[in-house]
Protein backbone atom coordinates (compact mmCIF):
# COMPACT_ATOMS: atom_id res chain seq x y z
CA UNK A 508 0.00 0.00 0.00
CA UNK A 509 1.17 3.50 -0.77
CA UNK A 510 1.29 5.89 2.17
CA UNK A 511 1.33 9.65 2.65
CA UNK A 512 4.80 11.00 3.37
CA UNK A 513 3.60 12.83 6.50
CA UNK A 514 4.46 10.29 9.17
CA UNK A 515 7.83 9.26 7.73
CA UNK A 516 8.88 12.91 7.45
CA UNK A 517 7.71 13.86 10.94
CA UNK A 518 9.77 10.95 12.30
CA UNK A 519 12.75 12.01 10.18
CA UNK A 520 12.59 15.60 11.42
CA UNK A 521 12.36 14.46 15.04
CA UNK A 522 15.09 11.84 14.56
CA UNK A 523 17.50 14.15 12.68
CA UNK A 524 17.79 12.14 9.48
CA UNK A 525 16.32 12.54 5.98
CA UNK A 526 14.20 10.34 3.74
CA UNK A 527 15.35 10.07 0.13
CA UNK A 528 13.12 10.92 -2.78
CA UNK A 529 14.39 9.00 -5.78
CA UNK A 530 12.84 9.83 -9.14
CA UNK A 531 11.59 7.00 -11.33
CA UNK A 532 11.56 6.67 -15.11
CA UNK A 533 10.41 3.12 -15.81
CA UNK A 534 9.88 -0.33 -14.31
CA UNK A 535 13.59 -1.06 -13.78
CA UNK A 536 14.13 2.19 -11.89
CA UNK A 537 11.12 1.57 -9.65
CA UNK A 538 12.10 -2.03 -8.92
CA UNK A 539 15.72 -1.12 -8.05
CA UNK A 540 14.66 1.64 -5.65
CA UNK A 541 11.93 -0.38 -3.93
CA UNK A 542 14.16 -3.44 -3.44
CA UNK A 543 16.98 -1.31 -2.02
CA UNK A 544 14.68 0.55 0.40
CA UNK A 545 13.36 -2.82 1.59
CA UNK A 546 16.90 -4.24 1.97
CA UNK A 547 17.93 -1.16 3.99
CA UNK A 548 14.69 -1.11 6.02
CA UNK A 549 14.23 2.50 5.00
CA UNK A 550 11.11 4.51 4.19
CA UNK A 551 11.25 5.83 0.63
CA UNK A 552 9.59 8.38 -1.62
CA UNK A 553 9.31 7.69 -5.35
CA UNK A 554 9.33 10.98 -7.28
CA UNK A 555 7.58 11.35 -10.63
CA UNK A 556 8.03 14.52 -12.68
CA UNK A 557 5.27 15.45 -15.10
CA UNK A 558 7.58 14.56 -18.00
CA UNK A 559 8.38 11.14 -16.54
CA UNK A 560 4.66 10.58 -15.89
CA UNK A 561 3.92 11.29 -19.54
CA UNK A 562 6.76 9.00 -20.64
CA UNK A 563 5.32 6.17 -18.52
CA UNK A 564 1.91 6.51 -20.25
CA UNK A 565 0.33 8.82 -17.68
CA UNK A 566 -0.13 9.09 -13.92
CA UNK A 567 -2.74 6.31 -13.76
CA UNK A 568 -0.32 3.82 -15.30
CA UNK A 569 2.39 4.92 -12.86
CA UNK A 570 0.12 4.60 -9.81
CA UNK A 571 -1.09 1.16 -10.94
CA UNK A 572 2.46 -0.06 -11.65
CA UNK A 573 3.92 1.18 -8.36
CA UNK A 574 1.03 -0.11 -6.22
CA UNK A 575 1.16 -3.53 -7.87
CA UNK A 576 4.94 -3.68 -7.58
CA UNK A 577 4.90 -2.85 -3.86
CA UNK A 578 2.49 -5.74 -3.44
CA UNK A 579 4.20 -8.25 -5.77
CA UNK A 580 7.68 -7.62 -4.37
CA UNK A 581 6.41 -7.91 -0.79
CA UNK A 582 7.64 -4.42 0.11
CA UNK A 583 6.81 -3.67 3.75
CA UNK A 584 8.69 -0.39 4.27
CA UNK A 585 6.61 2.80 3.90
CA UNK A 586 6.47 3.93 0.24
CA UNK A 587 5.05 7.28 -0.89
CA UNK A 588 4.36 7.95 -4.57
CA UNK A 589 4.99 11.65 -5.02
CA UNK A 590 4.42 14.10 -7.87
CA UNK A 591 7.61 16.13 -8.35
CA UNK A 592 7.35 19.83 -9.32
CA UNK A 593 3.69 19.55 -10.20
CA UNK A 594 1.64 22.22 -11.90
CA UNK A 595 -1.81 22.93 -10.47
CA UNK A 596 -3.38 20.75 -13.20
CA UNK A 597 -0.78 18.01 -12.72
CA UNK A 598 -1.46 17.99 -8.97
CA UNK A 599 -5.19 17.50 -9.59
CA UNK A 600 -4.49 14.70 -12.08
CA UNK A 601 -2.22 12.85 -9.62
CA UNK A 602 -4.73 13.16 -6.79
CA UNK A 603 -7.28 11.58 -9.13
CA UNK A 604 -4.83 8.90 -10.32
CA UNK A 605 -4.04 7.56 -6.82
CA UNK A 606 -0.73 9.19 -5.90
CA UNK A 607 -0.18 9.32 -2.13
CA UNK A 608 1.81 12.56 -2.10
CA UNK A 609 1.82 15.72 -4.19
CA UNK A 610 4.23 18.56 -4.82
CA UNK A 611 2.66 21.75 -6.06
CA UNK A 612 5.44 23.96 -7.38
CA UNK A 613 4.02 27.45 -7.44
CA UNK A 614 7.44 29.05 -7.04
CA UNK A 615 7.35 30.69 -10.46
CA UNK A 616 3.98 32.34 -9.69
CA UNK A 617 3.52 35.62 -7.82
CA UNK A 618 3.52 34.75 -4.09
CA UNK A 619 -0.22 35.61 -3.69
CA UNK A 620 -1.16 33.13 -6.42
CA UNK A 621 1.23 30.49 -5.02
CA UNK A 622 -0.45 30.91 -1.60
CA UNK A 623 -3.99 30.73 -3.02
CA UNK A 624 -3.40 27.59 -5.07
CA UNK A 625 -1.37 25.90 -2.32
CA UNK A 626 -4.18 26.66 0.16
CA UNK A 627 -6.75 25.04 -2.09
CA UNK A 628 -4.59 21.93 -2.56
CA UNK A 629 -3.95 21.70 1.21
CA UNK A 630 -7.71 21.31 1.70
CA UNK A 631 -8.05 18.64 -1.01
CA UNK A 632 -4.99 16.68 0.15
CA UNK A 633 -6.08 16.78 3.79
CA UNK A 634 -9.50 15.47 2.87
CA UNK A 635 -7.93 12.56 0.97
CA UNK A 636 -5.13 11.84 3.45
CA UNK A 637 -2.33 12.82 1.06
CA UNK A 638 0.84 14.74 1.89
CA UNK A 639 1.57 18.02 0.12
CA UNK A 640 4.88 19.73 -0.63
CA UNK A 641 4.98 23.43 -1.49
CA UNK A 642 7.87 25.45 -2.88
CA UNK A 643 9.14 28.95 -2.17
CA UNK A 644 12.16 30.44 -3.93
CA UNK A 645 13.33 28.43 -6.88
CA UNK A 646 15.66 25.50 -7.44
CA UNK A 647 18.26 26.43 -10.05
CA UNK A 648 18.89 24.59 -13.30
CA UNK A 649 16.50 22.52 -15.36
CA UNK A 650 14.59 19.33 -14.64
CA UNK A 651 12.27 17.91 -17.26
CA UNK A 652 11.58 21.33 -18.71
CA UNK A 653 11.07 23.01 -15.30
CA UNK A 654 13.61 25.82 -15.25
CA UNK A 655 14.51 27.78 -12.13
CA UNK A 656 16.76 30.78 -11.56
CA UNK A 657 17.93 29.43 -8.22
CA UNK A 658 17.22 32.39 -5.98
CA UNK A 659 17.22 31.85 -2.21
CA UNK A 660 13.81 31.74 -0.57
CA UNK A 661 12.55 34.58 1.63
CA UNK A 662 12.18 33.12 5.17
CA UNK A 663 9.03 35.23 5.80
CA UNK A 664 7.37 33.81 2.69
CA UNK A 665 8.41 30.32 3.85
CA UNK A 666 6.70 30.93 7.19
CA UNK A 667 3.58 32.11 5.42
CA UNK A 668 3.38 29.03 3.17
CA UNK A 669 4.30 26.64 6.00
CA UNK A 670 1.39 28.06 8.01
CA UNK A 671 -1.06 27.06 5.27
CA UNK A 672 -0.86 23.50 6.57
CA UNK A 673 1.42 21.89 3.99
CA UNK A 674 3.25 18.69 5.02
CA UNK A 675 6.70 19.74 3.81
CA UNK A 676 8.35 22.77 2.32
CA UNK A 677 10.94 23.04 -0.45
CA UNK A 678 12.89 26.26 -0.19
CA UNK A 679 15.61 27.44 -2.55
CA UNK A 680 18.92 27.73 -0.69
CA UNK A 681 21.31 27.89 -3.64
CA UNK A 682 20.59 24.30 -4.73
CA UNK A 683 20.47 23.32 -8.39
CA UNK A 684 19.01 20.41 -10.37
CA UNK A 685 21.62 18.37 -12.26
CA UNK A 686 25.38 18.95 -12.07
CA UNK A 687 26.75 21.78 -9.90
CA UNK A 688 29.06 24.16 -11.78
CA UNK A 689 32.70 24.42 -10.65
CA UNK A 690 32.09 27.95 -9.39
CA UNK A 691 29.01 26.98 -7.30
CA UNK A 692 28.92 28.97 -4.06
CA UNK A 693 27.53 26.03 -2.05
CA UNK A 694 24.30 25.83 -0.07
CA UNK A 695 23.28 28.94 1.83
CA UNK A 696 23.15 27.63 5.40
CA UNK A 697 22.36 31.13 6.61
CA UNK A 698 19.13 31.05 4.60
CA UNK A 699 18.36 27.49 5.71
CA UNK A 700 18.89 28.40 9.35
CA UNK A 701 16.62 31.45 9.06
CA UNK A 702 13.92 29.33 7.34
CA UNK A 703 14.13 26.61 9.98
CA UNK A 704 13.76 29.20 12.76
CA UNK A 705 10.62 30.60 11.10
CA UNK A 706 9.05 27.24 10.25
CA UNK A 707 9.77 25.19 13.40
CA UNK A 708 8.75 21.54 13.05
CA UNK A 709 8.03 21.72 9.33
CA UNK A 710 10.06 19.09 7.43
CA UNK A 711 12.20 20.97 4.88
CA UNK A 712 13.02 19.52 1.47
CA UNK A 713 16.37 19.75 -0.29
CA UNK A 714 16.07 19.41 -4.07
CA UNK A 715 19.06 18.92 -6.36
CA UNK A 716 20.62 16.20 -4.17
CA UNK A 717 23.00 15.11 -6.95
CA UNK A 718 26.56 16.29 -6.39
CA UNK A 719 26.12 17.99 -3.00
CA UNK A 720 29.18 17.08 -0.91
CA UNK A 721 28.47 14.74 2.03
CA UNK A 722 29.40 17.29 4.70
CA UNK A 723 26.91 19.81 3.27
CA UNK A 724 24.19 17.12 3.22
CA UNK A 725 24.88 16.35 6.89
CA UNK A 726 24.81 20.02 7.86
CA UNK A 727 21.55 20.54 5.94
CA UNK A 728 19.99 17.64 7.87
CA UNK A 729 21.23 19.19 11.14
CA UNK A 730 19.45 22.41 10.12
CA UNK A 731 16.07 20.76 9.54
CA UNK A 732 16.15 19.11 6.10
CA UNK A 733 14.10 15.88 6.30
CA UNK A 734 13.67 14.97 2.63
CA UNK A 735 16.37 14.99 -0.04
CA UNK A 736 15.63 14.57 -3.75
CA UNK A 737 17.99 12.63 -6.00
CA UNK A 738 17.42 12.15 -9.71
CA UNK A 739 20.43 12.83 -11.97
CA UNK A 740 22.84 10.67 -9.95
CA UNK A 741 20.76 7.53 -10.61
CA UNK A 742 20.63 8.46 -14.30
CA UNK A 743 24.42 8.78 -14.44
CA UNK A 744 24.89 5.47 -12.63
CA UNK A 745 22.53 3.71 -15.05
CA UNK A 746 24.15 5.31 -18.09
CA UNK A 747 27.71 4.50 -16.98
CA UNK A 748 26.98 0.83 -16.26
CA UNK A 749 25.02 0.38 -19.50
CA UNK A 750 27.80 2.04 -21.49
CA UNK A 751 30.43 -0.22 -19.94
CA UNK A 752 28.36 -3.33 -20.73
CA UNK A 753 28.03 -2.38 -24.39
CA UNK A 754 31.60 -1.12 -24.81
CA UNK A 755 32.84 -4.42 -23.35
CA UNK A 756 30.90 -6.16 -26.15
CA UNK A 757 28.74 -8.07 -23.64
CA UNK A 758 25.59 -7.40 -25.64
CA UNK A 759 27.15 -9.41 -28.46
CA UNK A 760 28.04 -12.44 -26.34
CA UNK A 761 25.48 -15.27 -26.28
CA UNK A 762 22.10 -13.81 -25.38
CA UNK A 763 23.60 -10.59 -24.01
CA UNK A 764 21.16 -8.67 -26.18
CA UNK A 765 18.23 -9.89 -24.05
CA UNK A 766 16.79 -6.70 -22.49
CA UNK A 767 16.75 -8.38 -19.10
CA UNK A 768 20.53 -8.82 -19.40
CA UNK A 769 21.21 -5.53 -21.19
CA UNK A 770 19.44 -3.46 -18.52
CA UNK A 771 20.67 -5.47 -15.52
CA UNK A 772 24.01 -3.66 -14.91
CA UNK A 773 22.22 -0.28 -14.98
CA UNK A 774 19.56 -1.54 -12.58
CA UNK A 775 22.29 -2.80 -10.20
CA UNK A 776 24.10 0.54 -10.44
CA UNK A 777 20.92 2.37 -9.41
CA UNK A 778 20.71 0.08 -6.38
CA UNK A 779 24.30 0.97 -5.41
CA UNK A 780 23.54 4.70 -5.67
CA UNK A 781 20.32 4.44 -3.66
CA UNK A 782 22.07 2.32 -1.00
CA UNK A 783 24.82 4.95 -0.63
CA UNK A 784 22.30 7.80 -0.34
CA UNK A 785 20.10 6.01 2.19
CA UNK A 786 23.18 5.45 4.37
CA UNK A 787 24.29 9.07 4.00
CA UNK A 788 20.81 10.41 4.79
CA UNK A 789 20.60 8.13 7.84
CA UNK A 790 17.19 6.60 7.06
CA UNK A 791 18.44 2.97 7.07
CA UNK A 792 16.80 0.88 9.75
CA UNK A 793 14.12 3.56 10.31
CA UNK A 794 11.21 1.74 8.66
Ligand code: 13P
Pocket residue numbers: 530554591592650683684685686713714715716717736737738739740
Ligand atom coordinates in the same frame (compact mmCIF):
# COMPACT_ATOMS: atom_id res chain seq x y z
P1 13P B 1 19.01 16.13 -9.04
O1 13P B 1 18.63 15.67 -10.41
O2 13P B 1 19.98 17.25 -9.08
O3 13P B 1 19.41 15.03 -8.15
O4 13P B 1 17.68 16.79 -8.41
C1 13P B 1 16.56 15.98 -8.16
C2 13P B 1 15.41 16.78 -7.69
O5 13P B 1 15.54 17.76 -7.00
C3 13P B 1 14.06 16.32 -8.04
O6 13P B 1 13.08 17.25 -7.74
